[in-house]
Amino acid sequence: MKVLAPVIASLASVSLCAANAVHLPRDASPETWAVDAIARALPNSPSGGYSPAVVQCPANRPTIRNADSLSPNETAWLPIRRNVTVDPMISWLTRMNITDFDAASYINGIRNNATALPNIAIAASGGGWRALMNGAGFLAAADNRTSNSTNRGQIGGLLQASTYVAGLSGGGWLVGSIYTNNFSSVEDLRDGSKDSNVWKFGNSILEGPNGDGIQLLSTADYWSTLHDEVGSKADAGYNTSITDYWGRALSFQLVNATDGGPAYTFSSIAQQDMFTSGSIPMPFLVSDGRAPYTEIVSLNSTLFEFNPWELGSWDPTTYAFAPLQYVGSNFSAGVVPSDGDCVEGFDQAGFVMGTSSTLFNQVLVVLNSSSVPSIVSNVLETILSDIGFDNNDIAQYQPNPFYHFNNATNRNANSTELTLVDGGEDGQNIPLYPLIQPNRNVDVIFAIDSSADINNWPNGTSLVATYERSLNNTVENGTAFPSIPDQNTFVNLGLNNHPTFFGCNASNMTGPSPLIVYVPNSPYVYPSNVSTYQLTYNDTERNLIIRNGYEVATQANGTIDAQWPTCMACAVLSRSFTKTGTTVPTVCQQCFDRYCWNGTVDSTDPANYLPSFKVGEIKSAASSVRVGTMVSVAAVMVAMLFM
Template identity: 45%
Template sequence: MWFLNSVNLLFLVCSVALHLDAVNAWSPTNGYAPGVVDCDENINLVRKADAVSDDEADWLKVRHESTVPALKDFLQRGFKGFTNDTSIIDKLLATQDTAPKVAIACSGGGYRAMLSGAGMISAMDNRTDGANDHGLGGLLQSSTYLAGLSGGNWLVGTLAYNNWTSVQAIINNMTDDNSIWDISNSIVNPGGINIFSSISRWDDISDAVEEKKKAGFNTSITDVWGRALSYNFFPSLDEGGVGYTWNTLRDVDVFKNGEMPFPISVAVGRYPGTQVVNLNATVFEFNPFEMGSWDYTLHTFTDVRYAGTNVTNGTPNVTGKCVAGFDNTGFVMGTSSSLFNQFLLQLNTTDLPSFLYNLLHGFLTDASDDYDDISIWAPNPFYEITNIPSNYSQSISEDDTLYLVDGGEDGQNIPLTPLLQTEREIDVIFALDNSADTDQSWPDGFSLTQTYARQFGLQGKGIAFPYVPDVNTFTNLGLNTRPTFFGCDARNLTDLESIPPLVVYMPNTRESFNSNTSTFKMSYSTSERFKMIQNGFEAVTMKNLTKDENFMGCISCAILRRKQESLNYTLPSECDACFEKYCWNGTVDATTPISSTTSSSASSTSTSDSGNKENSARILAPRSTLSLLIGGLASVFISF
C-alpha cells in the first residue's frame, strides 16, 4: 500500500514548528476577535479588478522559478518512450511567456470532496509514495494555482495553511493524537464517548464567538461552523488556530519563495431571503493577498488583511486606523462551506445528551439571526465603491453588510471562475469533481454545464469556457467515469469571447472503494479515510496507470496543447492518439439515462442526498433561464 511505507511524524512536527516561527500576522487580540491597528494615513484598501494585484504579479515571477524545473521533469517523464521529437519541452519552457501555466480546481462535496480530493492531489504530488512511479507525481509542483470551494476548500486550506504539508504526511500520522483530519467523531460531538471533551470544545467555541460579538462585530452560524472546523484542520495550533488569519500565509517562507501553488478559496454572494443561480451570483475569491470578485457586479478587490475596517470607497473612516484579525482562517474556510451550517441547525437529529444539545441549540439559535447558511462580513469592505459599471446592479456596494454563502450554491461546484480570468493566462485546468449530482451521489458534469452557460450571461463578461455536453450525455457516454479533455482544438473555440484554457475533467468514480458517500456524512473512521484517499489517487491515474500506461504522457500533451497551438509548434505524434482517446469529440446522447450510477460495479452507499436535478438536453448553447434556475436551486441541496 503506497501510503503506508513510512511514518513521518518528525517531518510534520518540524514543519508546523517552522510554520509557527514564521507567523507574524495573527489577530492583534491573539484571539478570535478582530482588533484595531495602525495603518498608513493615505491607505486605500480597494482596487479595480482589471489585472492581478501587484503582489500576485510579483509572486508569479518567483513561482515561475519553481514551476519550470518541475514542469520539465514532469513532461520528460510523461514523454518517456514517445518516439517523436520532444524538443518542444525546452522550446516552451525557455521563457515565462511561453511556459504553460497550470491550475487545479477542487470541487465541493463535504468530507467526501476533501478526502477523495486529497487522494487526487496526492497522486499529483511528488512527495507521495509511489506518485512518480504510477501516478502524476510532480503535477502539483508544476501548477501555479490551486482553487477550492466548500469541501475542496477544506482540502486546499488544510494543506496550504499547515505550511504546505502533504497528504502523505497527513496519512502517515493519521492514527496519532492531534492528527490533521481526525474526523472519527462528528464535528458536533468531537469527544465521542468523552462527553466532557465535547463540552469543553464547545465552551471554547462559544467563548471565541462571543468575544467577537462583544468587540462590536456581527456574528453568524458561520463563525461557529468555522471555529468547529478549525480544530480538525489545525489541531497543533492553540484552540485550532483561534487567532490564525488568512493573510498569514503571505509571511510564510514556503509561500514567499513560491514553492507551492497560489491557493484560492471561493464563496458566492447572496442576500438573506434571496435565491442564487449561476447567472445572477457574484463569485468571490479569497487569496493570501486579497478578497473580492472579478464579476462586474463588483469588479473590485480589497486587502484581506484589513477586512473588517469601516471604509467608504476603500478609505478607512478613521484616518490611520484599520481593523485586523477579521480574516480568521477558519472563518474564511467556513464561509466557503456555509451550506453545512444547516448541519449544525439539525441538532435534533443527533444523538447528544440533553444538556449538550440545550447548550448548543441555544447558542446557535442566538448566533444565526435566522440567516442559516449566510456568512456575515460587516462592515462591508466594498461599501460605496465606484468601480461597478452603471449597467450592473449596485446592491453590493450600497449595503453596509456583505453577505456570502457556500461557494457551490450557484451550481458551479468546481471553482473554475477565478481560473478563467484572462488576466491569469492559464493554459490548462485540472477540474477535480467530487460532487454528488446523481441519485447515487456521483458526479455527472453538472458543474461544467453551469460554468459553460455562465459565460453567455451578464456575469460572464470577460471569461470563456470550452463547449461541454449536457449531463445526460456525460452519463450515457461515461464521461463522468473517467478523465476527459474539453476544448482540445482552439480552432473550434474562436466564436467564444476568448480562447479558454483546456479543461481536464477528473471525476470521482469507483476504483477500489465506494467513494460516493453522502455529502452530509460528518464522520469517517481511519480505515474509511484511507480508502477514500486511495480511491481518489486511483481515479485520476487510470488506476495507477494500469488502465493506460501512457496516461501521464497524455496529460503532458494536454498541458502543452494551448501553447503549442498558439506558437504553431509540433507535439509528438503520440499526442494525436491521446487526444483521440481522451478529448470529447462533440458526440451527444441526451436521452434520459437508464441508471444514474456512474459505475456498473459501484453500489450506492448513500441515498440521503436529494434526487436527480432537472437537466437541459440542449448542447453547445446556453440553457434557458428557467432551466438554469431549476438546476441552480436544486444544486444547493445536491451538488455539495
Template identity: 45%
Template sequence: MLWQLAIVTIIVNAVAAWSPTNSYAPGNVSCADDITLVREASGLSANETAWLKKRDAYTKDALKTFLDRATQNFTNTSFVDTLWSTGQIPKLGVGCSGGGYRAMLSGAGMLSAMDNRTVGANDHGLGGLLQSATYLAGLSGGNWLVGSLAWNNWTSVQDVIDNRGKDNELWDISNSLLNPGGVNILSSASRWDHISDAVEAKDDAGFNTSLTDVWGRALSYEFFPTLYRGGEAYTWSTLRDADVFKNAEMPFPISVADGRYPGTEIIDLNSTLFEFNPFEMGSWDPSLNAFTDVMYLGTNVSNGTPVAQGKCVAGFDNAGFIMGTSSTLFNQFLLQLNTTSLSSFIKGIVGDFLKDLSSDYDDIAIYEPNPFKDTPYVASNYSQSIVESENLFLVDGGEDGENIPLVPMLQEERDLDVIFALDNSADTDEYWPAGLSLIATYERQFGPQGEGLAFPYVPDVNTFVNKGLNTKPTFFGCDASNLTSLARTPPLIVYMPNNRQSYNSNTSTFKMSYSSNQRMHMFQNGFEAITRNNMTDDSGFAGCVACAIMRRKQESLNITLPQECTQCFKDYCWDGKIETSGAGVSTVGTYSGSISFQTDAASATGSSSSTASSSSKQNAAAQMYPTYSTGWIIGTITVLGSVLGLM
C-alpha cells in the first residue's frame, strides 16, 4: 500500500544513518581524525543555513498561493505583489504544545487545517500554511505529533485518516501503551520482552539507561508501526538522508527538552532549554551556549573532540529515545503499574526493570557521556555545572511552564515574522488552555536565560479566561510601535487554543488510549478550533490570518494594508486591556503605558520596527508591565503528577 511504500522509501534512502549495530544499542564508528563535534551557539549551523535556502524556494510559492486565496475578496490586493517584488517574504513558524495524546490528536487536527494535503483545508481551513512554514517545533505530546509525521517521510494527517483500520496504522492507540495487545496477553508480553531486551542491549554496550529508554521504546511502536520493533535501530539523524528533508519539502522540525539534575526538585524559567533538530542538539541559553552534532551523541569527548582520535559513537540518537526525552513527564505513567489492570505476568516484566531505578531518575533522560564536557562557551557569570558533569540530564520540555515550544523560534538568527502557537495545554481544572505558556515565555525574556529574546506583551491568566482569549484565535504583538521597550521587535504571535467546537477535546493529559472514533473526533475538533468552525463563525478569518502574516513586513516597509486588515486587527488583536478579577467578567483596566492596539485607519500604515537591544529597555519593560509568578505554573505541573488516576 502507499503508506508502506513511503516507509520503504525513507528506509532505502536513510539506511546509512541507522544505528551501526542494527539495534537499539549504540555502536562504534570511524570518524575524521580532526573532527570537532561541538560549536559555539553564535549563529545558525552551516547545515541549517544551507537547508534554509532550499526551503525558501518552497515557502515563497506556497505562501503566495495562500495569501492570494485568503485575500481574494479584499478591496486591494496589490500589497501582496509589493512584498514579493521587494523580496520581503514573511517567514513563518508553527509550535505544537505538549499535553499527552490530547495534544497529539487535537494538534493533528490543527495541523491538518493548515495542510493543503487535507481534504477541504483550502476551502474551509488554512490549507497551505503548513507548506509555507519554515519551522515546526513540538514539545512532549506535540513532539509526538511533529516527530511521527516528520520521521514517517513527512506523511500527512489525511494519510493517517485514510489508513485507519489497516495494518500498521499510525497512532493506533485503541489499547493502552502498557497493555498494547489488549485482551491478547501474549502479544503484550512479547512487546515488553522486546523492549526489555533492547534497553538491556544498550546497557550491556556500556551506556547508562533510564526509565526514558523504556518509555521511548514503548512509544516507538505507536509512532513507527511499519518498522521492525518500532524502529529499534531508527535514529533521529536518519532524517538528514531522507529526500523529503534533503530537498526541504517539509518544515524544519525541532524538539524541546529541559535540563534537570537528579535530586533537584523543580524546573523553572532559569533552567537550560535544549533543542533537537535533524543536525544538532544543544542550547542557545547562556548557561551552555553550544550545539553538538546529534548523529554522534554517545561519543566520549572533551571540548567537542573525541577522546579516542578518529573513533566516534553512532546510534545513540534513537528517534524514539529523543521523542521520549521531550515527554519524560509521562514516565510517571509507567510507574503506576500497581494501579492498572495489567496481568501480573506483564507487570513482572516491566517491574523487574523499574525496581532498580532511583526515584531521582523517574523523569530524567540520561545522555552519557556528556556531549558538552569541557566546552568553553558558557557565559562567565554562569555555573560551569553542565560542562563539568560526566552526564547530561534532560527532562520533559514543558516542565518549565513553557508548554508551547516557542523559544527556538524566537532566536533572532531564525528571523521569523509570525509564529502560530497551537495550544493544547491543560491549564484549567477542566483541561483547557489558559495562556500559561505564553505568560511563561513572556517572563523568560526578562530573566538571566532570556538574553537576546523578545516576546510580545501578554495579559495575566485572569484576563485570558475572562476575556475569552483562550477560546478563539488571538493575535499578540500586532503593533511594533508598542514594543519598543523590548530587546527587539518580536514575531507576531497567532495564538490558537484548543476549544470545544463539535467535541469535548479537553481530555485528561494522562488518558492513554483512544478509540478510532475518538481519534477522529479529536482531529475534527482541532481542525474546527483554529478555523473558526470551518470559517462559519467568521468567513473572513483566513484573510485576517493573512493580515497577521504580512504585518511585520508591512510595518518595516511602511506600506498600507487594505482596510479589511484594520477590522481584522480590531477583531483578533489583544487590545492591551486586562480584567483584574480572578473570576467572571470584571472591571477592565489598562496597563500603565497603554499598549492598546490602534485600530483607526492610520494604524494600518507601517512604522519602522525598533531594534533596541539595551538591557535598560528590557528592565523598563519589566517594570512597566506586570510579571507573573512561575510558582503557580509549576504548581499546576506538579498537581498533574498526582492525577494519574484520571486516565
C-alpha cells in the first residue's frame, strides 16, 4: 500500500474560497481539457522531440547583448502589457474599497504615465511540491477566473493587474506549468479531467503517471521512455545530466501533453497570441550559476533569469543575455560565427523548469542506491553510467552562450560549458532577482514564501539573503532592497506568521526599491509544512494545501482582518502615491501602521516554532498517516514508491 494513497473519496475536491465549509467546486468541463483542443506553449522543437536540432541561421545571426537595458522585445512588449493592466487594476482597486478614495479617477488620471502607474509583480518561492501548491493557492486567490474570487473579502484580479510573475524551483514548476498550459487557471489545472495527468501527484515522479491518464506506461516503461528521450539529445552530440531526466519526469506532471510534451520549448511562450497581445504577465524562472564541486552563497552567486525571450544575468560577473530560442548554438565572442551552427530546441520547457530545481537531482541518485526492484534499478544504472556522477546536480548548457563574451569580467568567459543549479541554492529562495532590477521599475512585489527554514515553515531567510546581497557592491548592480531584520526577529515578532510589508518609507532608502509584501506560508486550515522531499500527495491533500494557500492570501477571506484586501490595495498604490505627491488615504495609513515592519529588532533565540491554526484544521487521513515531515530522501524513495 503506497503512503498517502487516496483514502477519503468524499473529499476528492475542495473549494478554494470557503473559510470553513468543505464542498465541491464548480463542475470542470472535460471538453476544455481534451488534449488536442487545449492550446499550450508550442511543440516547436525542430527535432519534433526532446533533442535540439541544427537549423538554418536567420539573416541576422543571433547575438549576445550586454545587460545594460531591457531587451528590445521586452521594451516593445511592456507598454502593451501595462496598457492592458489598467482596466483590471481599476476594477480590482475599486473592489478593494479604499475609503474616501476614488480609485477609478486616480488610475485614469495616470493611465498614460508609465512611471506613476503601479507596476505589480508576484514571486513564488521554491520548496518542492509544497511550494507549488501553496503558491497555487495564492495565484488562485489573485486570479479573477477562480470561482467566487471577486466576492467580498477576496482579491481576485490582482494577477490580471500584474506585469510580472516569477518562480523558482517548486514555484518555478507552478509558473512553468501555468504558462506551458496556455496560462491555465489553478482551478483548471487542479481539477483537470480523468484523461489528464497534470497535477496528479498520487503517483510519485519516480513511479510515473497513472494508467488512466493520457497514456499507459508501467514504471519500467516510463523510465525507459525518459532514457530514450534524453538519449536522443546525447546522440545529437549534447552533454546531458540528471537535470535532463528530472525535467523530463517533471513534465509528465506539469505539461498536459503526451509524454509531458518533449518538443515544447520555454521560448515558444513568446509566440503565444495571449502573450504577444499583452493579455498575460511576463514569466521568469531563476537559477544560480555554479561550477561543479563548488558551493555558492548569496554574496558570491551569479543569478540567471529565464524569460520567454532570453537567458542571462544582470550581475557584473556575466552581465549579458542570450536569445533563449537559440541557446545551444555555437556562440563565440557574442556571435554565431559564419561557420557556426544555429540550434533550436535546447530550451525544452521541462529542462528549463528542471534547471531551476536541480536540488532534486539527488533524488534520482539516492534512489539508485536504494533497494528497489531490479527492473527499475537496471534502467537507472544505465542512466547514471551514461551521464556519470561528477556533475549530477547541475544543468549543463553546452556550448556556453557567453563563451569569450565580456572576457574581463565574465566568470564563464573561458568555459565551453555554462552550469546552472537550483535557484535557491544561494539562500535566495524567493525569486526576487529579476523583479528588483532598476530597469524594470517594479513598485510592489507580492513575495510568497514556502521555504522550509524552521520546522518546514519560513523564517525570512530568503529575504535576509537578498537584503545582504543588495549591500554587496560587487554584485548588486545598482539594485536596492528594503532593510530586513534577522531571522530570529522574524520569529520573535511573528513576521513569518502573517503578511508583512517591507520598505514602506520610500524616502528612507538608498535607491528605488519595490515595496515587498511578504506572504509566508502559515497554517490556516491545514498543516501545509509538508517536507520538501515528500513526493506523493493524494487529491485531497493537494487540494487542502492549495486551499490553505488561498486562505493565507486572503487572510481567510477577510475573516482574520476585514481590511486586508484594502491593505493590499494600499501596498500596490504606495509608490505611486509617493511619485504623484498624493496624500495617503487615512485607511492606507492605518494599514501601513498595522503591516509595515517598524524597525523593531529582537534577535534573541526564539522558542521552538509551532504555529497554531488561524481558522481551524480540516482533518485529512493523508496528514494522519504521514510519518513526520522531516524524512530522509532515501526513506521517501522507498516508502513512497514501493510500500
